[in-house]
Amino acid sequence: MAHTFHNFIGGRWAPARSGRTFANSNPATGEVLGEFPASGPEDVNDAVEAAAGAYPAWRLTPAPRRAEILFRAGEIMRARKQDLARAMTREMGKVLAEAGGDVQEGIDMAFHAAGEGRRMHGVTTPSEMPDKWAMSVRVPIGVVGVITPWNFPFAIPTWKLLPALVAGNTAVFKPASETPKLAWHLASILEEAGLPAGVLNLVFGNGAQVGDPLVADPRVPVISFTGSTEVGLSIATRAGALGKRVALEMGGKNAVIVMDDADLALATEAILWSAFGTTGQRCTACSRVLVHERVHDELVQHLADGARALRLGDGLDPATQVGPLINRGQVERVQSYVKIGFDEGAKLVAGGVPATEGALAKGCFFRPTVFAGVRPDARIAVEEIFGPVLSVVKVKDFAEAVRINNASRFGLSSSIFTRDVNRAFAAMRDLDTGLVYVNHGTTGAEIHLPFGGMRGTGNGHREAGHTLLDPFTEWKSIYVDFSGRLQRAQIDIV
Ligand code: NAD
Secondary structure, three states, X not given: OOEEOOEEEOOEEEOOOOOOEEEEEOOOOOOEEEEEEOOOHHHHHHHHHHHHHHHHHHHHOOHHHHHHHHHHHHHHHHHOHHHHHHHHHHHHOOOHHHXXXXXXXXXXXXXHHHHHHHOOOOEEEEOOOOOEEEEEEEEEOXXXXXXXXXXXXXXXXXXHHHHHHHOOOEEEEEOOOOOHHHHHHHHHHHHHOXXXXXXXXXXXXXXXXXXXXXXXXXXXXXXXXXXXXXXXXXXXXXXXXXXXXXXXXXXXXEEEEEOOOOOHHHHXXXXXXXXXXXXXXXXXXXXXXXXXXXXXXXXXXXHHHHHHHOOEOOOOOOOOOEOOOOOHHHHHHHHHHHHHHHHOOOEEEEOOOEOOOHHHHHOOOEOOEEEEOOOOOOHHXXXXXXXXXXXXXXXXXXXXXXXXXXXXXXXXXXXXXXXXXXXXXXXXHHOOOOEEEEOOOOOOOOOOOOEOOEEOOEOOOOEOHHHOOHHHXXXXXXXXXXXXXXXXXXXXXX
16 A cells, blocks of 8 residues: 655645545556645645744744754755655656756755855945935745646755745745655655744645645735746736736757867767756756757767667666656657657657567656757757657758757757857857856756746746845835934935
């Protein structure tokens, strides 16, 4: 019998009021891992009430004290890193080393966010009047609604929750239904670290039953969302109509540009890692290569050979390089895009089929796939597939590569391989994406730099970095007049 897990509301672990549950399973083996509450609006209501109730005291807890809890949480995460990584591999499939990286991001964020407890700098500035003091300070906003995807089931929730909490907000956290276990671990760690009851509330369940009511609740002024563009925009529409602040991190279609002077061996290695790491299920995954015509054929050959050589399997096996897709639905989606690629006249040079031999038959495996001869406006070159499918597009020159890169509906990450320093700087200036890499693939962001995308990827917010508190705080400007008389700004000018 699979273990049954509970929601965490007001400091208590409890089932959904309806008593209903759903199961999560291992995408490499099909094994059921646990039963989680299939919550509904009534559970969201309880969670928001608990978060709103905890807010007045948490807001007034000194920020360095709030931060101490986060430091403790970071220590616990560090001590349990291997266990958390194994739990993640079992739940969502990414290979163990990558799962360790996901947990490490959470550890890094715990310490980075906790450091803000003794910074959270404001601004003082001279007043235009004599005997008057002027300053701006950050203040928390209230109850933050956090909605997250399954592909970084530990890191992404920490990017949102830990900055929100250190700033003095309370939170209701709705994780993806595919990865409830890692959310359970995160909430348990924060509880163990000493977070007061009600400051963090965790409600399991699907988008319609839990996400929707959270977005609609008037007591939740901020929604921080990471996931697909389709869901993100629908949340923004509903939350925007209610006057809420909405921070969105959505889809990507990230390109690596390879110029004719590039180190092709390095570019090949980096593209394979960016395209097929996490089985292509990273928002920053490389899914397009824009390659100079002079090195096109050679690069395609290297990529095809490299993709075919990647070892598929259970991510717990140290020999595995590519794990499963998250579920059967995603296998079907990838398969349908391969058909679209054929129909569009692209040339398949590697993969293109599910992998079903031996033990792979029990899981959701798909062969790393490379298409060459892809038109820049083909659907496989512009739509997010979120799987191990790479489209190679031939370009005449740097200007054409930049044009194609920037024509994307999305704008998360891009990269260029070149040895020409002038071209590298032109690329840094001209590539319209929130992340730009030079001589590196499109993945590998570090948590102390702002993270987010332009156009269809986001709505102007940045997580992490020095901007980590921005989505979760308001600026308050304060004037203190110690002249003892009425001084009218802009009017009583001497
Ligand atoms: P998804 O949009 O299907 O789900 C994301 C979350 O939204 C889940 O918790 C889901 O239950 C919830 N949800 C679904 N419908 C909802 C509704 N009507 N109201 C409120 N919440 C709702 O995305 P996914 O499949 O979990 O994740 C994959 C997507 O996430 C990809 O598009 C990927 O690019 C994107 N992503 C983006 C970033 C980034 O930082 N830009 C990072 C990781 C993933």
